[in-house]
Amino acid sequence: xxxxxxxxxxxxxxxxxxAFPVPVLSAAEVRDLRADLESGxxxxxxxxxxxxxxxxxxxxxxxxxxxHHPKVLDAVEDVIGPDILVYHSTMWIKEAxxxxxxxxxxxxxxxxxxxxxxxxxxVALSEAxxxxxxxxxxxxxxxxxxxxxxxxxxxxxxxxxxxxxSGRFDGERGVSMPLGAGELSLHHTALVHCSPxxxxxxxxxxxxxxxxxxxxxxxxxxxxSALLVRGEDRYKHFLPETRxxxxxxxxxxxxxxxxxxxxxxxxxxGFTKAAE
Numbered sequence: 001x002x003x004x005x006x007x008x009x010x011x012x013x014x015x016x017x018x019a020f021p022v023p024v025l026s027a028a029e030v031r032d033l034r035a036d037l038e039s040g041x042x043x044x045x046x047x048x049x050x051x052x053x054x055x056x057x058x059x060x061x062x063x064x065x066x067x068h069h070p071k072v073l074d075a076v077e078d079v080i081g082p083d084i085l086v087y088h089s090t091m092w093i094k095e096a097x098x099x100x101x102x103x104x105x106x107x108x109x110x111x112x113x114x115x116x117x118x119x120x121x122x123v124a125l126s127e128a129x130x131x132x133x134x135x136x137x138x139x140x141x142x143x144x145x146x147x148x149x150x151x152x153x154x155x156x157x158x159x160x161x162x163x164x165x166s167g168r169f170d171g172e173r174g175v176s177m178p179l180g181a182g183e184l185s186l187h188h189t190a191l192v193h194c195s196p197x198x199x200x201x202x203x204x205x206x207x208x209x210x211x212x213x214x215x216x217x218x219x220x221x222x223x224x225s226a227l228l229v230r231g232e233d234r235y236k237h238f239l240p241e242t243r244x245x246x247x248x249x250x251x252x253x254x255x256x257x258x259x260x261x262x263x264x265x266x267x268x269x270g271f272t273k274a275a276e
């Protein structure tokens with residue numbers, strides 16, 4: 001029995017590779033979590049950036065709350081089952097009236113997981129309208145194999161290495177996935193997607209959480225870490241992460257640094273080694 005998605009949304013996810021919008025947070029929760037994030041930015045003296053924007057759930061209360069939120073996990077369970085790990089997360093913040101963008105890409109091209117069953121839940125903490133540069137997707141591309149990606153670093157590219165697909169989808173506009181604050185979208189790891197700049201008057205803020213069923217395994221010699229957030233992990237393919245206890249404590253910062261180090265070590269090996 002489905003927990004939160006409609007049968008039409010599940011069918012759409014299987015057929016097209018994505019589903020949206022799914023309401024998961026109340027207005028009060030959005031205000032609280034955004035305030036916590038932005039007060040942390042004020043204390044640190046700068047907007048959230050690398051490396052803290054990656055695997056933020058190991059550092060901050062707001063991110064820990066999102067990856068464990070029952071409604072978020074209900075939506076994820078409806079497409080991948082009850083035994084759920086968080087493999088990665090990225091906080092995507094596009095400041096108002098900025099050209100920050102993301103090229104056409106597939107998440108699976110740099111996550112190196114098998115089988116390709118990871119789902120990204122993108123949870124909006126502010127309005128992610130078309131004007132604000134919401135995600136755009138190309139339906140059905142999740143049935144494609146991993147496509148060659150190249151690195152094109154650019155000051156406005158929100159993926160640090162600038163990874164993306166050159167040529168094949170030039171001129172494509174795709175389908176927009178606008179979200180209101182407190183809603184999420186789901187997309188498959190092989191779905192081709194991008195996002196343009198933010199022409200809106202507010203920051204576009206969303207946490208992209210990469211969830212995997214526990215039977216998925218990492219490829220390659222590096223054994224990365226992951227956090228069990230629902231059910232059980234009978235497979236032990238990943239080094240276990242420990243849930244955040246005290247935000248930004250020395251212990252939290254050390255755990256975060258090691259988890260990010262392992263994730264980057266696997267990325268640095270490149271796609272050609274994914275089948276080792």
